[in-house]
Amino acid sequence: MPGRKARRNAPLNPTRAELPPEFAAQLRKIGDKVYCTWSAPDITAVLAQMPGKKSRKSTMRRSPSPTRVPADLKDECDQLRRIGDKVNLRQKLLNFISKLFNLIT
Amino acid sequence: MGDPLQDRTRRLLTDYILFCARAPNTPEPLPTSVEAALLRSVTSQIQQEHQDLFNSFRDYQGNRLELVTQMADELLSNDQEFNWGRLVMLLAFVGTLMNQDRTVKRRRDQRNRLLLERDCYLIVSLLYNRLTGRHRSWLEAHGGWDGFCQFFKNPLPPGFWRRLLIRAILSCFFATAIFYIWKCL
Numbered sequence: 519m520p521g522r523k524a525r526r527n528a529p530l531n532p533t534r535a536e537l538p539p540e541f542a543a544q545l546r547k548i549g550d551k552v553y554c555t556w557s558a559p560d561i562t563a564v565l566a567q568m569p570g571k572k573s574r575k576s577t578m579r580r581s582p583s584p585t586r587v588p589a590d591l592k593d594e595c596d597q598l599r600r601i602g603d604k605v606n607l608r609q610k611l612l613n614f615i616s617k618l619f620n621l622i623t
Numbered sequence: 624m625g626d627p628l629q630d631r632t633r634r635l636l637t638d639y640i641l642f643c644a645r646a647p648n649t650p651e652p653l654p655t656s657v658e659a660a661l662l663r664s665v666t667s668q669i670q671q672e673h674q675d676l677f678n679s680f681r682d683y684q685g686n687r688l689e690l691v692t693q694m695a696d697e698l699l700s701n702d703q704e705f706n707w708g709r710l711v712m713l714l715a716f717v718g719t720l721m722n723q724d725r726t727v728k729r730r731r732d733q734r735n736r737l738l739l740e741r742d743c744y745l746i747v748s749l750l751y752n753r754l755t756g757r758h759r760s761w762l763e764a765h766g767g768w769d770g771f772c773q774f775f776k777n778p779l780p781p782g783f784w785r786r787l788l789i790r791a792i793l794s795c796f797f798a799t800a801i802f803y804i805w806k807c808l
Contacts, residue, residue, distance in 0.1 A: 595697035597676060598712050602698060605669065606708025612777045
């Protein structure tokens, strides 16, 4: 490409260090990400770009259940929700019984 | 002066997450509030009771924040279905994720620690925003963290005693029902 060739052949200005455009774009992206992470009230938007996601493949292998898929996770969510409701009900019952005992005694 | 509910929520979440994510073989830090002490005991009891469910998430090294967000979406979807039991379950789950009992390769320890600290901050922010934003009205309607302490003031009895208690209640119920029917006839 002539433009790229011309840029490559252009004399270097010693007073100003030139950054490659990819590097600048990368820096901008990292800056945006850091800004979002530290300032946005809802951080869910930056989840997709989290570095942890990159290492997911390797970590999934290390994880105790390598076959974990979203459907599987959904089951676990349901299970947690059910147990949570049960804990809530049990505690309500317990509070009711203790209130009853307090009334009697 | 800041909002008391926000302050207490932030302090409680920070205390709990840092307690769960502390390095192995380090002494337990003292709880910073009554609700923090209660939350630790309730969640540890739940984690023990449902070990099978929680064990698969121990020493999880993937994207913890993504997982917690999904769980929070599912468990705390709206105010109508929100309750203390669900909140405690979510926090027990988060505590398990942050727990680093079995450390992985020593070479990666430092990196893991840094990632864990970053996740601690992000998860505290996520839960804090959810609780003081979407569920603030529910929390206020149920007495805030004083209401939480009030709700869990009677500790759940251990398995044997709980079964015994349920049997006793059921027996009383059936005895009353039989007595009532016998009287009516």
